[in-house]
Amino acid sequence: MGWQPGEQLRNGQYTIIRELGRGRFGITYLARDKQGKTCVIKTLSDDLINQLIPSDLKRLEDKIWQEATKLAHCQHPHIVKLKESFKEGDRVCLAMEHIAGETLEHLPNKILPEFVALDYIRQIGSALNCVHEKGFVHRDVKPANIVLRAGKSEVVLIDFGLARGFDNPLTTVQASTADGFAPLELYHVDSEQKPYTDVYSLSATLYVLLTGTIPASAMDRSLQKAQLIPPKQLNSQISDHTNTAILEGLKLAPEDRHQTINEWLKLLPSGHQNLVLPQIEPALFWTIVGAMATVLGTIPAWMPLLKPSSPPTPSPSPPVIEQPQKTLNN
Structure with missing residues (x-):
């Protein structure tokens, strides 16, 4: 079945927005936490849970817990961040950064x-x-x-x-x-x-x-x-x-x-x-070369247009304001 939009997990900590996708092993959901930030919730698929005997499911869950703990220690700018791992009913869940x-x-x-x-x-x-x-x-x-x-x-x-x-x-x-x-x-x-x-x-x-x-x-x-x-x-x-x-x-x-x-x-x-x-x-x-030659060949014709008709008038120098001299009283 999976979770539907609006369903809450971990006592209201996360609210499901929609399903993002599912594969052979798991289902991925887009969710929102209590702070209003989006995140991703990953869990095992129903098909996988239903096909495994309890002992195998327990071993698989233990393996996921162990490796999720290692992932939590992989703080790296190019690795998705794991927020936390928890269990919702009979499902192991991983709450992760949404990118x-x-x-x-x-x-x-x-x-x-x-x-x-x-x-x-x-x-x-x-x-x-x-x-x-x-x-x-x-x-x-x-x-x-x-x-x-x-x-x-x-x-x-x-x-x-x-x-x-x-x-x-x-x-x-x-x-x-x-x-x-x-x-x-x-x-x-x-x-x-x-x-x-x-x-x-x-x-x-x-x-x-x-x-x-x-x-x-x-x-x-x-x-x-x-x-x-x-x-x-x-x-x-x-x-x-x-x-x-x-x-x-x-x-x-x-x-x-x-x-x-x-x-x-x-x-x-x-x-x-x-x-x-x-x-x-x-x-x-050769088209590019020809275009460059045409542009460069017209430069001499532009030069007279670029020369000013008369020397520019120099800008007046700013007035020099003398500071009053300070005297020291003995």
């Missing part, structure tokens, strides 16, 4: 300039470093989980995959040809997940930002021998350094990838160095 803006998945320009995409990726990379230092992995890095703050060039990582990797068949990530962001280790409950897991997903995110295309899924590449198309083949404007970094980050075997976000970020070009500038068509180039 006004669009996700990178819904940006009007599906293919970003390389320097813009790299800026966003470095911001998220910095956030992931903070996450990893606190001892856990995001597990769900993708454009849909990165919000560009309205009116700013600042991106924020949201929607941590707190339920991913829970060792129950109902919550284990299943193979999907559409999920080009999940590395192989997220498809197997017994596989170890470390920072290199997020390296894969961040690389796939950069792939999409620069090509507008989701890379072939890790499962399809592993089981069906699907080919990973180098991003530079889809967008020739991508620099060689960035192309190489993406391919390195998308290696199937965890041990073949760079083990930390910082190691992988070092592969990217710094600033505008080694970036490929947009190419100008020859016809347009």
Whole structure:
């Protein structure tokens, strides 16, 4: 069923405004707190709760409590802020900061300039470093989980995959040809997940930002021998350094990838160095050159018009006001 607009949670602390979306594991609501500020409430989906036996549900809830505690300690400008965690009836809830803006998945320009995409990726990379230092992995890095703050060039990582990797068949990530962001280790409950897991997903995110295309899924590449198309083949404007970094980050075997976000970020070009500038068509180039020559050629004709007919009259000097001398009385 879910909660309806106007319903109150936590003894009136939060009022539901509307449902924002739902996925396999959870439902997300827009709410308003007692101070009148909007926030986001996340909880487990009804389908998931109804399918789990009580012992498995308890273990999943414990896992979410533990990781929510870690998330609360990740104070970083590019990580969504956790306000608090609580239980409403039989549901674990997370109250989080509401970020006004669009996700990178819904940006009007599906293919970003390389320097813009790299800026966003470095911001998220910095956030992931903070996450990893606190001892856990995001597990769900993708454009849909990165919000560009309205009116700013600042991106924020949201929607941590707190339920991913829970060792129950109902919550284990299943193979999907559409999920080009999940590395192989997220498809197997017994596989170890470390920072290199997020390296894969961040690389796939950069792939999409620069090509507008989701890379072939890790499962399809592993089981069906699907080919990973180098991003530079889809967008020739991508620099060689960035192309190489993406391919390195998308290696199937965890041990073949760079083990930390910082190691992988070092592969990217710094600033505008080694970036490929947009190419100008020859016809347009010569049109621009001709226009510049025309403008420059008319400058001598303008010069007489710019000369004053007579020297300007100097402005009168301001009067000098002498200050009366002060005398000291002995």
